[in-house]
Amino acid sequence: MARVFVEMGDLESAIVVREAATADGHDVEMVESLGDVESRLRPGGEEVALVLTGMLDETVVSKVSGAFSGVIPRPPLLAVVPESDPEDLRRVARLFDLDEAISAPPDPAEVQVALRNQLDRYRLQVESGIVGRTEAIREAMDRILLIAPVNSTVLITGESGTGKELAARAIHLLSPRRSRPFIAMNCAAVPESLLESELFGHEKGAFTGATSRRKGMFELADGGTLLLDEIGEMPPQLQTRFLRVLETRRFMRVGGDVEIQVDVRVIAATNQDLRESARHGRFRRDLYYRLNVLHLELPSLRQRKPDIPILVRHFVHEVSEAHEREFKGLAPEAMQILLEYDWPGNVRELRNLVESMVVLAPGSVIRAADIPPEIGPGKGRSLLPISAIGAAGPLESMAGGDGAVTARIPQMEFIFRTLVEMKMDLEDLRAGFERYRGRHPELTGAPPFIDRHVEPIEVAAREGGDTTEPDSDESVPAIRLTSDMTMDDVEREAIRVALEEVRGNRRKAAERLGIGERTLYRKLRQYEL
Amino acid sequence: MSQDRAIRVAVLTVSDGVAAGAREDTSGALIEDWARERGYLVAACLNVPDETGPIADAVAHLCDAGDCDLLLTTGGTGLTPRDVTPEATRAVLERLAPGIAEAIRGEGLRKTPRAALGRGLAGVRGSTLVVNLPGSQGGVSDGLEVLAAFVDHAVDLVRGRFTSHD
Numbered sequence: 284m285a286r287v288f289v290e291m292g293d294l295e296s297a298i299v300v301r302e303a304a305t306a307d308g309h310d311v312e313m314v315e316s317l318g319d320v321e322s323r324l325r326p327g328g329e330e331v332a333l334v335l336t337g338m339l340d341e342t343v344v345s346k347v348s349g350a351f352s353g354v355i356p357r358p359p360l361l362a363v364v365p366e367s368d369p370e371d372l373r374r375v376a377r378l379f380d381l382d383e384a385i386s387a388p389p390d391p392a393e394v395q396v397a398l399r400n401q402l403d404r405y406r407l408q409v410e411s412g413i414v415g416r417t418e419a420i421r422e423a424m425d426r427i428l429l430i431a432p433v434n435s436t437v438l439i440t441g442e443s444g445t446g447k448e449l450a451a452r453a454i455h456l457l458s459p460r461r462s463r464p465f466i467a468m469n470c471a472a473v474p475e476s477l478l479e480s481e482l483f484g485h486e487k488g489a490f491t492g493a494t495s496r497r498k499g500m501f502e503l504a505d506g507g508t509l510l511l512d513e514i515g516e517m518p519p520q521l522q523t524r525f526l527r528v529l530e531t532r533r534f535m536r537v538g539g540d541v542e543i544q545v546d547v548r549v550i551a552a553t554n555q556d557l558r559e560s561a562r563h564g565r566f567r568r569d570l571y572y573r574l575n576v577l578h579l580e581l582p583s584l585r586q587r588k589p590d591i592p593i594l595v596r597h598f599v600h601e602v603s604e605a606h607e608r609e610f611k612g613l614a615p616e617a618m619q620i621l622l623e624y625d626w627p628g629n630v631r632e633l634r635n636l637v638e639s640m641v642v643l644a645p646g647s648v649i650r651a652a653d654i655p656p657e658i659g660p661g662k663g664r665s666l667l668p669i670s671a672i673g674a675a676g677p678l679e680s681m682a683g684g685d686g687a688v689t690a691r692i693p694q695m696e697f698i699f700r701t702l703v704e705m706k707m708d709l710e711d712l713r714a715g716f717e718r719y720r721g722r723h724p725e726l727t728g729a730p731p732f733i734d735r736h737v738e739p740i741e742v743a744a745r746e747g748g749d750t751t752e753p754d755s756d757e758s759v760p761a762i763r764l765t766s767d768m769t770m771d772d773v774e775r776e777a778i779r780v781a782l783e784e785v786r787g788n789r790r791k792a793a794e795r796l797g798i799g800e801r802t803l804y805r806k807l808r809q810y811e812l
Numbered sequence: 813m814s815q816d817r818a819i820r821v822a823v824l825t826v827s828d829g830v831a832a833g834a835r836e837d838t839s840g841a842l843i844e845d846w847a848r849e850r851g852y853l854v855a856a857c858l859n860v861p862d863e864t865g866p867i868a869d870a871v872a873h874l875c876d877a878g879d880c881d882l883l884l885t886t887g888g889t890g891l892t893p894r895d896v897t898p899e900a901t902r903a904v905l906e907r908l909a910p911g912i913a914e915a916i917r918g919e920g921l922r923k924t925p926r927a928a929l930g931r932g933l934a935g936v937r938g939s940t941l942v943v944n945l946p947g948s949q950g951g952v953s954d955g956l957e958v959l960a961a962f963v964d965h966a967v968d969l970v971r972g973r974f975t976s977h978d
Binding site for chain 2: 430432433434435436575576577
């Protein structure tokens with residue numbers, strides 16, 4: 284049940300909407316204007332839907348949108364309009380940024396269906412974190428709502444960073460299995476030799492190192508859902524066994540002789556063209572068809588660029604809350620840059636960028652100057668850390684192969700996160716120092732804390748291997764990452780800067796890097812530092 | 813028939829009773845007889861319980877295997893909580909053909925108002941036309957009568973034999 288606010292622009296329509304929504308169990312309130320509804324909402328995130336019935340114009344709609352601009356996802360906004368042709372209704376909905384337009388005079392059954400559908404979509408956004416209002420993402424959301432209750436195998440396809448795991452979680456949450464476990468596993472992240480025992484478990488002594496019995500992912504997910512990401516990376520021998528398990532839901536642990544029966548819904552995900560792989564014999568054809576009973580294709584961020592402002596607001600809110608930083612948002616010219624960029628790493632790349640900017644930008648508003656130069660029109664080859672996961676380009680050339688790329692991606696992500704955390708620690712120190720100085724007026728003559736010491740964590744290199752030195756003071760330690768660096772180079776650079784910052788104190792440098800002192804000594808020898 | 817080779821038909825009976833062997837599949841048999849009388853090849857006859865997973869798996873498998881041009885399901889289209897054939901079918905279809913389902917419902921309504929309670933769908937997956945028929949023998953007969961008027965042409969279109977609707 285939701286709270287439905289119906290604007291009384293056209294009283295007859297409003298009454299029909301009220302009766303239909305009340306009959307469906309909603310709590311309906313008739314209002315003069317939807318513009319001031321936001322302030323009347325009860326705290327605690329109640330479910331709300333908004334219905335306009337009067338003449339639509341830019342002013343009315345922008346008043347409602349403005350009132351809910353800080354609420355993501357925005358509650359469903361519907362309108363009763365004079366148009367009746369389905370295509371016209373869609374056009375009006377697009378034009379006025381509505382979630383759905385209903386033809387006047389409204390049919391009570393249609394009103395109920397529209398409210399139900401839009402509230403389902405709204406709940407999906409709240410629960411899954413998939414947000415957006417473009418046609419492309421709405422289609423994907425509708426598909427999720429459609430396939431979630433159908434208890435069959437799902438294949439999710441889409442470029443890296445499009446939210447395949449979020450979609451899989453949403454399918455699980457909206458399915459009858461929601462109270463049972465959701466287990467996710469990345470087939471590319473597990474060494475080939477361990478994949479079988481990860482999936483099916485092993486008995487004690489099954490192989491060297493198997494010191495105790497261990498349940499596999501299939502057992503852990505019993506009654507629930509198992510997401511197998513990067514399914515295209517599954518080795519051929521294991522594909523055969525996996526197919527049999529999909530068909531029978533029975534298997535034996537590695538080294539075991541007792542058959543185990545499970546009830547697991549499998550969701551497979553991939554950024555590869557699995558049909559093509561099956562056609563060329565790289566992936567079992569029968570397994571492909573067994574997985575592809577229900578198919579969900581997620582759009583790239585390029586296909587849903589109008590969602591970028593909503594996503595940015597959503598991430599800014601999320602990240603500033605997580606890092607306890609007050610942040611207002613983006614300047615319009617900064618947003619324009621984001622809108623013109625190609626986003627090869629999709630939503631994940633955008634989220635990483637927002638996170639790095641919220642943490643690293645000096646003010647509480649992200650300006651155009653705060654955006655790395657690689658993010659710009661026609662620049663589809665972004666660099667670490669923004670495209671740390673899954674983006675093609677520099678990472679590929681660094682690692683020299685698909686498998687290597689996927690293996691290195693989590694390390695790159697880890698390094699990025701570490702750098703961000705280091706920056707946050709320094710920020711905290713700075714804030715602490717400023718507070719201390721405020722309490723001790725005798726220190727007011729002391730020079731202010733030098734911002735430069737925490738500012739220049741250079742998160743992205745210039746394209747074309749431009750190694751121009753930054754203008755900053757040479758004494759300021761800065762990590763410089765360039766597109767042609769190997770992982771060893773990155774590690775060496777991190778160690779060099781850590782040592783510089785602690786003036787050569789190896790114990791402190793090891794602490795700062797989160798590694799043991801002995802490991803640091805070994806690496807110093809290895810990198811001849 | 814307009815096409816070069818005979819239309820290959822698969823029949824999927826959705827019924828807890830039939831799947832458990834407790835009931836005879838009379839509606840499925842009716843569809844088989846209709847298909848044979850029209851010179852179609854009956855490529856497969858399956859039955860599954862009223863559960864979304866088995867229904868979706870069966871429809872997807874029959875369509876993807878490339879062995880049938882027309883898949884007719886019977887049963888599970890009503891309003892009881894166990895009736896889930898339309899939901900399972902909708903999830904696996906790539907395109908809907910609402911006109912076919914409406915035509916079948918319309919013909920049923922001429923016989924009994926209860927036809928309005930049917931929720932059957934029609935649509936396409938790959939190159940197979942899928943049609944949900946009701947579970948009752950009367951409902952199946954009415955549905956087949958409607959389909960007979962255009963199913964050959966519809967299958968030709970789905971197969972990609974014609975590019976226009978002439």
